[in-house]
Amino acid sequence: MKNSLYLRLAITVTLTFVLLGYVFYWWSNSLAQHSQFQAEQRLHIELAEHLAQDNPLLQDGVYDKPALENLFHTLMLLGPAFEFYFLDPKGNILTYSAKPEKIKRKRVDLIPINQIIATPEQVPVFGDDPRHNTRTKIFSAAPVYQGETLQGYLYVIIGGEIYDSIYSAAKADQQLLRNIAWLGGSFVLLLLLLLALFRNFTSPIRLLVKDINAIRAANFDQSKVDINHWKKKTNISESNEVVQLGDNFYAMIEQINKQFQQLKHNDKIRRELLAHLSHDLRTPLSAMKGYVETLSIKNDELTANERQQYINTALRNVEQLKLLIDQIFELAHLEDGQVSVNNETFNIGELLHDIVAKFTITAQQKSVKLQLSPQYCERMVFSDIAKLERILTNLIENALRHTAQNGEITVQITKVNEKLKVSVVDTGSGIHQKDLAYIFDARYRASNAIGEKNKHAGLGLAISKRLSQILNSELSVYSELGKGSEFSLTLSAAQ
Incomplete structure (x- = not known):
């Protein structure tokens, strides 16, 4: 099982605080040690000088090794925190207070000694520790002269080996222990506080992950999972990034469910449409097959006039079948949403004259x-001329199909506010009120349709409706049963 976000954050914070605690301890310890060295060296800065002045041997500049060894041993007993060395002018160790096997160096660097003699106020200054090959310590030093001649240096290590061991033990038992206890307590308290805060911060994320897993297990069916707690809250303090993410997740699931429902609805419509279209396709196919079979079986028995009549009927069914298939492909192409729009400015009156002229003979x-009303119109519109012509052609064809003899069809142009309304008004059979809500449905044909019912499949109005939506227009209908219908389309006037 993978580590959770909270566990990873907790581990990261813990390791970070351990590192910070160590750095703080090291820094505070270094600062305390530096202050200690500075204070001790400042306190004992003149120790070597006073010893050199107060001791007769050193005061006279006389180098007597046994006598100095005895002196240093006595001084070390009196002050076990100090180590005493006598150096020659080049820094070589001549006499010392330690046992011979303790001494690791034969020479001490004179640069720190000269520095502290010249500027005793600039402390701490560290010099070589004769008892270690690389270690340095604070010290006190004074030159020893014989007359005007430099005899050597008295070199006193402050806080020698014995002092270090005793001080380290005492420090570990007292102040250091209290500091560590205080630091450890503060660290634990702060760590617990931060872990609690992180748990509070990450709890919405854990809830979001839980909801995501639940909605996934339910196959993204929102009705099976309660995720209403992610609805946007009005409290500003709750509107953090995680809550916003949860709100977006809720909106996404809602959208997915809406799309699922829409897909199911569309699938149902497609199945019904296929059922209707299959019936409409079978009708001309069956009729065409019957006439062709009759021609094949009774060809010698038929007169030339009957034979031609059968052929013409079969051709009409072929044309009806071709028209239906073309409309199906056209509607499918429009539903794909891949249709381009080529808007341009043109004279709407000229387009309507051409369309009316195309249907004059059929009428x-x-x-x-x-007829066209008004007869002459010079108004300019901004639209796609080809798609607009297709819409008006379908509307006039539909009007001709539902208008009986001696009826009228009028194509009207009227101005409505800043737009132009083009209407196709007929005096045909009209449409029942219960049919108006479904008139643009691809699978629907009005129950009171009259005349040439076998020549259309009810797709013309569906195509016109989709084309009007592509043109950002609205195709509307008004009709009264037995009195006629009016289909209207609004267009944007050219600026």
């Missing part, structure tokens, strides 16, 4: 009056 054959 005359049906004894229907087709």
